[in-house]
Amino acid sequence: MAKSKILYAEDDQTIAFLVEDSLESYYDISCYSDGESALEAFNSQNFDICLLDIMMPGMNGFEVAEHIRSKNSEIPIIFISAKALKEDRIKGLKIGADDYLVKPFSIEELMLKIEVFLKRTKKTDTSPQKYKVGKYDFDPKNYTLQGTENSITLTQRESDLLFYFICHKNLVVKRQDILKAIWGDDDYFMGRSLDVFISRLRKVLAEERNILIENLHGIGFRFSEKE
Numbered sequence: 001m002a003k004s005k006i007l008y009a010e011d012d013q014t015i016a017f018l019v020e021d022s023l024e025s026y027y028d029i030s031c032y033s034d035g036e037s038a039l040e041a042f043n044s045q046n047f048d049i050c051l052l053d054i055m056m057p058g059m060n061g062f063e064v065a066e067h068i069r070s071k072n073s074e075i076p077i078i079f080i081s082a083k084a085l086k087e088d089r090i091k092g093l094k095i096g097a098d099d100y101l102v103k104p105f106s107i108e109e110l111m112l113k114i115e116v117f118l119k120r121t122k123k124t125d126t127s128p129q130k131y132k133v134g135k136y137d138f139d140p141k142n143y144t145l146q147g148t149e150n151s152i153t154l155t156q157r158e159s160d161l162l163f164y165f166i167c168h169k170n171l172v173v174k175r176q177d178i179l180k181a182i183w184g185d186d187d188y189f190m191g192r193s194l195d196v197f198i199s200r201l202r203k204v205l206a207e208e209r210n211i212l213i214e215n216l217h218g219i220g221f222r223f224s225e226k227e
Helices: 013-023 035-044 061-071 086-095 107-122 156-167 175-182 188-204
Strands: 005-009 028-032 049-052 077-081 099-102 131-133 136-139 144-146 151-153 172-174 211-216 220-225
Touching: 005 013, 005 035, 013 028, 013 107, 028 035, 035 061, 049 061, 049 107, 061 077, 061 086, 077 086, 077 107, 086 099, 086 188, 099 107, 107 156, 131 156, 136 156, 156 175, 156 188, 156 220, 172 175, 175 188, 175 220, 188 211
Parallel strands: 005 028, 005 049, 049 077, 077 099
Antiparallel strands: 131 136, 136 144, 144 151, 172 220, 211 220
16 A cells, blocks of 8 residues: 655754654655745645644745645645744644644654544545535535535535534534544644634635524534524
8 A cells, every 4th residue: 555645844954854764664755844845846746644844944834834725625734833822823723724733742643643634534434425504515525515606625624523513413512522523632722723613614604694603602512504
């Protein structure tokens, strides 16, 4: 079986060598020391996941991620950065990243995150392929909302969250249950991530007046659709 391909952008040669040396036995990893060369590689090759440092010479990781997302809304993106401020993490998620790992980090944690996203993107879904969401047909496997006049491609996180809501339609779902089901944890940062993705889903479905994602203070959310 062919190894999964990783695009890795990191300008710190010591960290880059450590990560590449640790992962190359398990993955086909290509390492780039600046944003421009990483983006050039992305545009000319097929990758399964992207690992991006933020503070790089020239084009930074945020800019690289924005370009990647404009071309591919499905590929998982994990930021790996020394920028630990909450604002930086939230910015990364708003751009479309799926996760954010702060330096220093353990290789074991990084590999676990990589495996989680690779399994999600490659798993076989035996459930029904499409679900009706307002005027759209929602395809969770391909992350798309297909309407008669337009099509919207979601990120993997957005798709996972919408699918979770559909499976719990008209039910009150607790924040911690959503976080554990989709993020695998329910700490403060993950809770902030959930709020970002809830906001993004509301914007995507803003024209669907019959669809509500209610915020139940201190409890969680309720996804409902008026007949």
